[in-house]
Amino acid sequence: MANRLFQGIIHQMTDTVDRTIGVIDENGVIIACSELVKIGEARQEAKDELTYTTGTVTAGGYTYRPIGQGTKWEYSAFVEGEDKMAEKMASLLAISLSNIKNLYDEKYDRNSFVKNIILDNILPSDIYIKSKELRFNTEEARVVFLIKFLTKTDVLPFDAVQHIFPDKAKDYIISVGEHDIVLVKELASGYDTKKIEKMAKTIADTLNSEFYAKVTIGIGTVVENIKDLARSYKEAQVALEVGKVFDNEKNIVSYENLGIGRLIYQLPNTLCEMFLQEVFKDGSLDNLDRETLLTIQCFFENNLNVSETSRKLFVHRNTLVYRLEKIRKLTGLDLREFDHAITFKVALMVRRYLSTKPSKY
DSSP states (O other), X not given: OHHHHHHHHHHHHTTTOSSOEEEEETTSBEEEESSGGGTTOBOHHHHHHHHTOSSOEEETTEEEEESSSSSSOSEEEEEEOSSHHHHHHHHHHHHHHHHHHHHHHHHHOHHHHHHHHHTTOSOXXXXXXXXXXXXXXXXXXXXXXXXXXXXXXXXXXXXXXHHHOOOTTTOEEEEOSSSEEEEEEEOOTTOOHHHHHHHHHHHHHHHHHHHOOOEEEEEOOOEEEGGGHHHHHHXXXXXXXXXXXXXXXXXXEEGGGOTHHHHHHTSOHHHHHHHHHHHSTTOGGGGOOHHHHHHHHHHHHTTTOHHHHHHHHTOOHHHHHHXXXXXXXXXXXXXXXXXXXXXXXXXXXXXXXXXXSSSOO
């Protein structure tokens, strides 16, 4: 499609420019030219030169200038000659073709279409109309990954993710911020949450090993219809936000596994503060020292099992029982009783949530 677009523009310029002009693709093959017989020719020398720079290069009697921005070029404009005039003409041609291609992509490109869907920039009624125009399969299982880059790299985040998923026909990579990349991944049959999380871990490991990039990844739920991609994207955003509060040690967070943290995140601050005041009427939660809080955490991690918890803490069973009794006297909650343990666990999560907000308990 880009070939026809570029050739149409080049053809209109033929009578105005007295030099041979055209465009090569990333393989160095001429895809548009004012001299039609040259279309299909390979310019290997130019391709090799362009590999090491994003600026203007000369090769074989022609001047080349990559079209667009970024570290990885897909197309390059060329003008006959290696003089200053050829350099200026190549730059002007590259800028013109880049702007025209961007406008064209916004109207017809699938990637722009998907971006408009996840950002809610298109009416639901227009989604199906546009899908038919682009011959886009609307009934396909897809999931949204929100990849947040935490460290700077020599490669742009978009290019790094594009390197891992080069199939533009099935996977859509969208930049939604300087450090945030959305990957809309088409899923094969037989997918499940574990496989999707494993995929996310592979992405994070690859970015770390190949580009030295540390990332966190939020995963939305799987959707079967394209119109629901916006929901999956919002879920991926929530997954990262909730994970940052309740499980900041994890770099892969799935919306489906957020548990009660997802519910707490949606509650207003005032309601959370009221809950804490009701559970701990005397502010007793603040009276618990670090050792006691670690004991409580270990007790929860071992499913309220006294023997297992005492073994993990390297303390006698009676010592642990004594600590639990101390907690009961301070808070009125006996963690050995399931209902009390649930209340205490939720209260700790609410307190942690409020600590990340301007209004603290």
